[in-house]
Amino acid sequence: MITPRSRGSQIYLLQLLGVFIGIVLVVAGHWRVGIVVVGATFLVGAAARSVVPLSHTGMLRVRGKAFDMFWMTTLGVALVVLAIVIPPQPR
Numbered sequence: 001m002i003t004p005r006s007r008g009s010q011i012y013l014l015q016l017l018g019v020f021i022g023i024v025l026v027v028a029g030h031w032r033v034g035i036v037v038v039g040a041t042f043l044v045g046a047a048a049r050s051v052v053p054l055s056h057t058g059m060l061r062v063r064g065k066a067f068d069m070f071w072m073t074t075l076g077v078a079l080v081v082l083a084i085v086i087p088p089q090p091r
Contacts, residue, residue: 006058011048039079046072
């Protein structure tokens with residue numbers, strides 16, 4: 001199996017895996033847990049983007065470091081808050 005060379009590319013692929021697992025959970029009917037998994041994945045990605053050196057960002061780098069961290073943090077927090085704030089619906 002060929003693995004990506006840069007640490008950022010490896011983190012990016014782990015992010016894709018986390019988002020995929022979250023979507024599978026949503027489709028399986030556990031939407032709240034799935035959305036929290038997706039949001040947490042973005043928060044971990046933002047933290048990783050802050051510590052990975054520029055030479056190793058690979059696919060993790062979209063724009064500048066500040067933009068990437070801001071966008072992933074905003075999206076992650078919004079998804080986690082959304083999952084927590086929405087009241088349970090009667091079945």
